Amino acid sequence: MNSNKTVLISGGAGYIGSHTAVELINAGYDVVIIDNLSNSDRNAVDGVRDIVGRDIPFEVVDTCDRAALRAVFDRYAFDSVIHFAAFKAVGESVAEPLKYYQNNLVSFMNIVELMKETGRPNVLFSSSATVYGEAEVLPVTEQTPRQPATSPYGNTKQIAEDILRDCCGAYSGLNGIALRYFNPIGAHPSALIGELPRGVPNNLVPFITQTAAGIRPMLSIFGNDYDTPDGTCLRDYIDVVDLAKAHVAAVNRMVGARMESSYEIFNIGTGRPVSVLELITTFEKVNDLKLPYQYTARRAGDVPAVWADTTRANEVLGWKAERSLDDTLRAAWAWEKHIRNIK
Ligand code: UD1
16 A cells, blocks of 8 residues: 555544545545444445445544554554544533543544654544534635534534644644535435434434435424524535545645645535525425425524535635535435335
8 A cells, every 4th residue: 555645534434434435545545444333334334345346444443542543553554544533413412521522532632643653644634614603704714713612512623623733733744634514415326325323313314314214203494483585594515425525635635745834724515505494395306205394493502504615625625516406315315215225
């Protein structure tokens, strides 16, 4: 393996990690996947192998386990790491903050510290639009001030961004990119990998697909009295394959030594706001089915609207979201049907 062309993916059996592994391989990289399988399934790695048609090194490792992580760093040659491994349930983070700070921050510090210790240059971090909170001006650019986090989950994203910024500033040779994802949805067009939430989904699209599959009797729209065109919240839904390709563009930038400063941030979204209601009706239209839904109270902590200004990613990263919402919602349903054995 050529270290310059090899990427370590922590959380590579997860939703975004598995799609990113596929796109990196399609772009000519080798990948090494590690995952502790706490909220993912090893079948996802097999799905990646099936899509790309070759074997991929995979090890069950917890990134909080420094010794085990060190062994991975010693065993493989790679210049870049993409760190996906993290807990991501907002409500759970409010109930169990220590679990979130412990897991999400210790794992990230282990990664950054080992990169420094072993002289490896490139760290790509999964951040989130959650860092913007309820922004005063929309769409948000990377210069839009971050708002105080409203959950420990969101706080771990802000703190990890700061850790990366400070370390890239202090340790010469260390480069960092934080990608601020908006709302990732959809699945690979092959339907071999996709999102696999455990228990009752928190996020909208898995709830929609599970409702369509008959697993959930009723979909709730959390609030229709927001100050938005149809009263439901506005979000920027980004196709997971497009999102995966943004990681390839960011790795290319780091590997190609094209960064303007040692730490950079990019918004990764479509730039188009879509309401909850529009998402639901589009899902119904493109998949030719009807969803049972009702309006319920607003969900605590939801912001009325957030969407990305993607100019910087378009111009500097040379990346743009390409897949249509129709295609994305068809892929989401194809994946749900695949895992539920629905014809
Ligand atoms: C959430 C997190 C965000 C995290 C992201 C990860 C919160 C407040 N934010 O974003 O920090 O980075 O997930 O994917 O939890 N909705 C319904 N009915 C449902 C589910 C959702 O109406 O059953 C609505 C929500 O009110 C929201 C929209 O759908 O307006 C999207 O919700 P969701 O998919 O949970 O994402 P976010 O809340 O935007």
